[in-house]
Amino acid sequence: MNWISFIRNRSLMVKIPVTVVGVVFLMAGTLLGPIILQISVTEIRNLEIRLRGFLGVGADEMVPYILRKDFWAAYEHLHRLQRSQPDLDVEFTLVLDSTGRVFTSSRPGQHRINDQVHLKDGIHDVLTGDLDIPSTFLKDHIYFKRHIKSGERTLGTIIAAIRLQGLWSRIRDIVLLSLVFTAVVTLLCGGIGYLVSREMILPLSRLKDHVDKVSHGNIQLISQEHILANDELYRLMDHFNHMASALLHSKAVTKKLEITNQLTALGRLSLTIAHEINNPLGGMLNVVDTLKQHGSEPSVRDRSLSLLERGMQQIQSIVGAALVTYRLDRDYDRLLPVDLEDIRLLIQNRAKSSQILLKWDNHLPGEIDLPAVDVRQLLLNLLLNACEAMGQGGELSFSANTTPGFVSFGVEDTGPGLREDLIHQLVDGQYSLNENERGGLGLWVCQQVVNKLDGNWEINSTLGQGTRFDVIFPLEAWKPDAALDQ
Amino acid sequence: MGGRCAVLFLSIWFSHLVIFSTVPNLQAAGRPLSFGLTPVMVDTDYDLIENWLTYLGRKMGREITITRRRSYQDIVTLVRYGVVDFAWICGYPYVNNEDSLKLVAVPRYRGKPLYQSYLIVPITSGDTDLWQLRENIHAFSDIDSNSGHLIPRFLLSQLKTTPERFFSTYFFTYSHENVIRAVASGLADSGSVDGYIWDAINASSTEMTGKTKVIHRSGYYGFPPIVALRSFPDRRLKRLQDALTGMSEDPEGRKILKSLFLDGFSVEAPKLFDGIRKIKREVERFQRIQIARVPIR
Numbered sequence: 001m002n003w004i005s006f007i008r009n010r011s012l013m014v015k016i017p018v019t020v021v022g023v024v025f026l027m028a029g030t031l032l033g034p035i036i037l038q039i040s041v042t043e044i045r046n047l048e049i050r051l052r053g054f055l056g057v058g059a060d061e062m063v064p065y066i067l068r069k070d071f072w073a074a075y076e077h078l079h080r081l082q083r084s085q086p087d088l089d090v091e092f093t094l095v096l097d098s099t100g101r102v103f104t105s106s107r108p109g110q111h112r113i114n115d116q117v118h119l120k121d122g123i124h125d126v127l128t129g130d131l132d133i134p135s136t137f138l139k140d141h142i143y144f145k146r147h148i149k150s151g152e153r154t155l156g157t158i159i160a161a162i163r164l165q166g167l168w169s170r171i172r173d174i175v176l177l178s179l180v181f182t183a184v185v186t187l188l189c190g191g192i193g194y195l196v197s198r199e200m201i202l203p204l205s206r207l208k209d210h211v212d213k214v215s216h217g218n219i220q221l222i223s224q225e226h227i228l229a230n231d232e233l234y235r236l237m238d239h240f241n242h243m244a245s246a247l248l249h250s251k252a253v254t255k256k257l258e259i260t261n262q263l264t265a266l267g268r269l270s271l272t273i274a275h276e277i278n279n280p281l282g283g284m285l286n287v288v289d290t291l292k293q294h295g296s297e298p299s300v301r302d303r304s305l306s307l308l309e310r311g312m313q314q315i316q317s318i319v320g321a322a323l324v325t326y327r328l329d330r331d332y333d334r335l336l337p338v339d340l341e342d343i344r345l346l347i348q349n350r351a352k353s354s355q356i357l358l359k360w361d362n363h364l365p366g367e368i369d370l371p372a373v374d375v376r377q378l379l380l381n382l383l384l385n386a387c388e389a390m391g392q393g394g395e396l397s398f399s400a401n402t403t404p405g406f407v408s409f410g411v412e413d414t415g416p417g418l419r420e421d422l423i424h425q426l427v428d429g430q431y432s433l434n435e436n437e438r439g440g441l442g443l444w445v446c447q448q449v450v451n452k453l454d455g456n457w458e459i460n461s462t463l464g465q466g467t468r469f470d471v472i473f474p475l476e477a478w479k480p481d482a483a484l485d486q
Numbered sequence: 487m488g489g490r491c492a493v494l495f496l497s498i499w500f501s502h503l504v505i506f507s508t509v510p511n512l513q514a515a516g517r518p519l520s521f522g523l524t525p526v527m528v529d530t531d532y533d534l535i536e537n538w539l540t541y542l543g544r545k546m547g548r549e550i551t552i553t554r555r556r557s558y559q560d561i562v563t564l565v566r567y568g569v570v571d572f573a574w575i576c577g578y579p580y581v582n583n584e585d586s587l588k589l590v591a592v593p594r595y596r597g598k599p600l601y602q603s604y605l606i607v608p609i610t611s612g613d614t615d616l617w618q619l620r621e622n623i624h625a626f627s628d629i630d631s632n633s634g635h636l637i638p639r640f641l642l643s644q645l646k647t648t649p650e651r652f653f654s655t656y657f658f659t660y661s662h663e664n665v666i667r668a669v670a671s672g673l674a675d676s677g678s679v680d681g682y683i684w685d686a687i688n689a690s691s692t693e694m695t696g697k698t699k700v701i702h703r704s705g706y707y708g709f710p711p712i713v714a715l716r717s718f719p720d721r722r723l724k725r726l727q728d729a730l731t732g733m734s735e736d737p738e739g740r741k742i743l744k745s746l747f748l749d750g751f752s753v754e755a756p757k758l759f760d761g762i763r764k765i766k767r768e769v770e771r772f773q774r775i776q777i778a779r780v781p782i783r
Binding site: 114 | 623625654655657658659660664668671672673674
């Protein structure tokens with residue numbers, strides 16, 4: 001039904017005035033009908049009452065004229081009678097004698113004296129009140145009659161033909177006037193309806209604009225200047241402002257959380273680095289002790305120096321990887337296979353220390369159009385979380401693959417697994433800040449990165465057997481400029 | 487002393503002479519005279535009639551009041567009873583009552599004390615003569631009218647018929663003006679009317695007469711006269727006659743005469759109405775034959 005959708009798609013500022021106009025017109029029309037009907041009935045009834053008087057006088061005065069056969073006096077009497085009631089709109093008055101012949105008429109040219117007249121049906125006797133009013137509606141004429149009596153003897157009949165055009169014309173004028181009046185009132189109501197609806201819809205319209213902005217991530221409060229009253233709509237605007245304020249606050253908190261998480265991750269990395277550095281440092285201190293005691297022996301000295309060099313090289317590579325991972329400048333840098341190798345370097349000692357078997361499967365062919373910093377943060381978080389979840393022993397697998405238009409990463413552990421409700425929260429974009437939960441903040445940060453890079457992830461976990469994260473990023477969707485703007 | 491008395495007497499006599507010879511004292515002249523008028527003649531121009539009677543009253547030194555009745559018969563009866571002093575009636579009731587009435591004066595119309603009877607029909611009618619009016623609805627004026635009844639009855643008697651047989655219906659309107667209205671409205675197919683009245687109305691307005699046309703003009707007959715009871719005092723009669731006949735010599739009188747479409751009044755001998763007497767006899771003779779059931783058609 002196109003017209004239904006057409007109506008539905010109109011603005012309230014159109015629908016409300018049109019509805020008001022329709023209702024007013026319908027009401028006026030509904031009222032006008034019975035009023036006009038009542039006026040018509042009353043007019044005809046009044047006409048009958050007046051005709052009763054008119055024909056009564058005519059009949060009484062006609063008696064001597066009929067008895068004397070005084071045609072002229074009868075004619076003059078009819079003329080006087082008609083002239084006395086000019087507003088009755090009498091077309092003619094006719095007097096018939098007792099045999100039904102014309103005695104006199106106000107239209108002698110039409111009704112000749114002594115002509116026989118056969119009365120038609122539909123001539124209402126004013127004394128019997130047999131007038132069927134609805135049958136007279138829109139008729140040109142109405143005929144009334146009254147018998148002329150002298151005592152009990154009927155001497156004749158007086159008949160009056162009344163023109164009704166004037167009556168219908170007056171009623172038509174009333175209808176037209178009413179319609180014009182209704183139209184004016186309706187237009188006024190329509191105008192008022194438009195103004196009222198505009199006034200009512202203005203806050204809704206503003207609210208809609210602001211809600212639209214929210215859906216595009218642009219949260220703006222409605223200016224207090226526009227909250228003009230305290231009715232439901234303006235209160236709704238007020239509630240929106242409360243909600244928007246809460247959203248803005250939440251966004252600020254989120255931002256702070258992100259920074260906090262980065263600092264947390266940095267702390268965790270620093271701990272890992274310190275641990276990684278501490279191992280070679282222990283060995284190197286032993287070498288230094290050896291050198292102190294047996295440094296005079298060339299073979300011991302050379303081996304010790306070699307050990308010191310490799311230990312220091314290990315420390316250098318660890319520090320180098322950390323520097324690359326957390327460079328202070330956040331300029332956009334595309335992901336390279338070597339970035340993944342840096343992560344491997346950072347994680348492999350962590351894995352080794354917990355007797356975790358690390359399987360590394362890096363198939364990145366070259367530069368990938370994704371920000372290296374974000375991907376490294378994501379993968380490092382996932383891998384460190386996996387290590388923490390697994391505790392001692394187990395197997396941690398990492399894979400990186402490309403397909404046309406996409407790049408995907410897989411992290412699979414043989415840890416205790418994730419609870420299903422937590423997985424749902426993660427997949428739905430919700431998160432838990434319960435520090436006791438596995439991942440906790442780390443997984444939430446991962447979710448933020450996946451969202452930022454327009455990616456998607458899938459988490460498959462079996463309690464007691466392990467968890468697998470599959471992350472996929474489209475290579476076209478993410479644009480550095482857009483990311484930087486955000 | 488005697489000289490002073492003589493001066494006083496002369497001055498009183500002189501003052502009376504001046505008063506009575508120049509200003510008629512209406513109150514001192516006795517009861518008002520009553521003038522009888524019927525609607526058969528033009529009587530609806532109230533200002534004209536009032537001016538005329540005021541004029542005559544001033545000329546006669548007597549107040550004159552008007553007495554209107556519907557028919558000639560009513561007025562003639564009132565004259566005969568002395569209720570009305572003088573009246574303007576038709577020549578036919580005068581002839582009928584000449585044993586008790588005497589002529590005061592007769593109006594002069596178009597230079598003569600004579601007039602005609604007209605037969606009129608609606609302007610749309612194709613009838614051109616009396617014979618074509620058979621089976622018509624006919625309007626007469628007064629049953630005692632010469633022009634409005636006697637003359638057409640006489641004309642029909644010449645055709646060996648009577649109104650009762652000739653017309654399908656006839657009626658009396660008791661006014662020449664109403665005869666014209668009856669024909670103009672179509673209530674009557676034809677009518678008999680005083681020629682002077684038709685001409686007078688036609689001269690002032692053709693609104694009504696324009697709807698009628700004259701198809702027959704009768705011969706000339708004595709104009710409807712002003713009559714008085716035979717016992718009306720001669721001196722008073724003379725003063726009335728003088729007042730009437732003097733109108734054409736007086737500017738105000740001429741003005742009234744002009745409004746009445748008359749030239750003046752003259753004192754005429756009864757033989758002026760011989761024509762009416764003759765047709766009256768003819769009609770009465772014919773009616774007697776009718777009563778004797780002599781076939782006429």
